[in-house]
Amino acid sequence: MKAALSLRMGQSLSMTPALQQAIRLLQLSSLDLELEIQQALDGNVMLERDEAEGTDDSAPAEIDEAADDTGVTVREGPEAEVFGDAEVLGESLPVDADWSDCCDLDPSPSSGTPNDELQQFLDANRSAARTLYDHLLEQLQLCELRGVMADIGLHLIDSVDAEGYLREFESVADDLRKRYGVSDAQIDEALETVQGFDPSGVAARDLRECLQLQLWNLSSRTPGATTALRLVEGHLARLPQTPDATLANQLKVSVSEIDHARTLIRSLQPHPGRPFMDHESNYVAPDVFVRRDKDRWQVSLNPAHRPKVRINSVYPQLIKRADASPDQKLMKGHLQEARQFIHALEARNETLLRVAQAIVESQRAFLEYGPEAMRPMVLRDISAQLGIHESTVSRATANKYMATPRGLFELKFFFSSHVSTTEGGTASATAIQAIIKRLVAAEPADQPLSDSALSDQILAEGIKVARRTVAKYREGLGIAPSHERRSVFS
Template sequence: METKLTHKLGQRLALTPQLTQSLKVLAMNSMELENYLEESIECNPMLDMDQGSFTPPESGAQEQRAIEMDEREQWKEQGDNRWETLYSSSSRDSMPDREQLWQGEQNLGDSLHEQVDRQPMNDIERELAHAMIDSLDDDGYFRNDPKEFAAEMAEQMTVDSEMVETVLTQVIQQLEPAGLGARDLTECLLMQLDGESEIDLWVQRLLLHFPLELFGSDADLAKKAECTEEMVAQARARMRRLDPFPGHGMHGDNNFYIRPEIIFRRTSGNEIEVEVPASGWRGIRLNEQWQTHEWKGKDKDFMSQAMKEAKWLLHALDQRSETLMKVALCLAQRQRAFLEYGVLGLKPLTLQDVAEEVGLHESTISRVTNGKFADTPIGMIELRRFFSAGLPTRGGGTISVYRVQQRVKALIDSEPVGRPISDQAIADRLQAEGIEIARRTVAKYREQLGLPPSSQRRRVAKSR
């Protein structure tokens, strides 16, 4: 072992606090940025919010309430007490906002647990019922074998297959909506029939005794079931009103809120106008009260550092707005057809293409577009949707991968019933249209679209 000093020449990238903060601000969307700035204002005394520099989102609601109050006063002068009656018990100001209403919505799983809690049963059965609800799949079916499920629950409670079967039929399958807890499609549909009307009785008979004939013609089914074709038609119509997937929404979805970072508008002259909308953070500024104050001792060092951080933050915000505008103008020019006609007008465009045009690094463009949305003439879309890889065409140009995917989907959707086309046939068709594509590429796009292979589509067609 030996200790010695040596000189070494090399290069390394060091992220300064300013650069780190700039990259962090650039990667945030509007909602995240406003939360971050609220925390910054609370921690940094040199930052302040100028409430008069921007129009708050609730200004429209305030104006509406002002108009309503004026109307209310007019009704008072005319001797009408309808406004007083309407606002006696509650007012618009006391009503919960939309966010609170959304937060209060229940998913199906929570509703089922509440229904179980309201039913009379012993503790073991109740605990077992809750466990069985959690084991339902996304379609609302109970796919577990009672014996295997009882064995899995043996460590938590003393149950057997008979108790599982009892709780399933007497508790789970009695919950709303009807059809939950079924073990197969036929049972699910039968559980949704009331068993009293004549049509429901015929549907029940057809499902139990003629399951294969249901995929045939009305005449053949009526002959085998010994009924009229009109009755078969009514039974089919009744079956179409049944829900084969009653568990949709079982696990619920978390609400998330979108605020556009960029707005693309189509002007009267058929031009695309670009705007980076103003938000609450546009009113952030340096605190004038403490900016001119003379500090001493440790307070001076603290406030000096706070001033530097505040200026870094304001500079990062300016850079963010400038970068967004550059990227927005580039996207408006390169993807004009996409903004006018939708996905059919999407052209091949990569992050590197935009980075070279606006003079920024590709990683910067990635931070600008990741997780952010734009309000366009064709709706609210993610900025990532503006980018698409390209496939070469016979004429020497390129075509968007997304357009090719949509073309593959259109060919599969329009295939003859019972005669699905193979991936090779799709590739041959696209090549005839001038798109250079291989069979394995078609298979990859088909899988990305969630479409089954031709063999599986053929089996499904035969079963129908």
């Protein structure tokens, strides 16, 4: 093969570092963006936080703007002020003076500010969350169990799981017999003592015993208590499917007594240990605010998430006076990176605001009338409206949240597929899910709607949805099937 040279013309898209940085910042959440800004501040001497945004505009300080030959607008402030007798101290004290010569470095305890006293009070009264084990152990130390019986009680408490159940009682009992050589009567006595602790129903071996323990602790005068105990002991497994009339006939009581018993059973706690479990709270700060001003919907970015960084006012001047040295090249590189970073942050905010405005314009019916008025919308609709790529819309809506008068929603929430209606139009999948939730909430407690029945009722409202689609949406909403929605527990 003969080697030859040829010239070809073509177009190609190259991912410059600035473009890659802009794409990366666009898809970051508010928390990740704050971390990215902090890393940029730590690694670039040209960047600093713009604290002037949070200061009072009425401050007497004057700020002049000047531009150097690098094209960067520099903010020059007044010289630092000297407070108190700083100048006098500097002239009167000798060179080898110590701070203790002019300052009291050993204040008395009574000289603390009110804030210090408040912090001391909070530190003295701060306590960690109590676990179920700690709660039971404290009661064990106050009960009458002593010696080996106290050891048995401690072993039983240690075997109670996070939900308050003693599910592995048989294996625990075998271990106690081998370790302490105790009898079954002693184990049962210790178990009875632990089961009498708070919360009621703790250390139960199954659901039936848990409910029994709670019913035994109720007063005999509680309406439906006796009947509820009989239902739990003999009819718990088939209680959800058995009509009240059948249960009333079997127990020789009135139907109203069965209704009182069911209500009482629903009020019991099937998981006694859950109030002591750790509940992690995930707080989400919105990236976009939406509010209604008369007949218009206004969209604004959360000022807490907007970038508050600027180029330092000192270092660009040093570049102007520097010579052609490695330090100058390093500082010029930092200056260029700072410019690109600030430009990428501004581009991120602009894109996010444009996408949010387009979403609000498309989903105005949802904001005014609710989820059932949600319109079907995909990423392509917003990208065509704004003239940007679908991947840009996807990055702009990833891990971003919008605060509306109807609640806090992820931007991805407003995108959903469409389902055909009987009149030839389309309906949003989110709207269909809202209809399913409404129908399930209004269904009779003793006759829950099946998926086929839900499909028929949705069809009566003008939307054609298959039973399998209804089942998929129902499972996505976390709604149990019809035969499970008759559970005695709400």
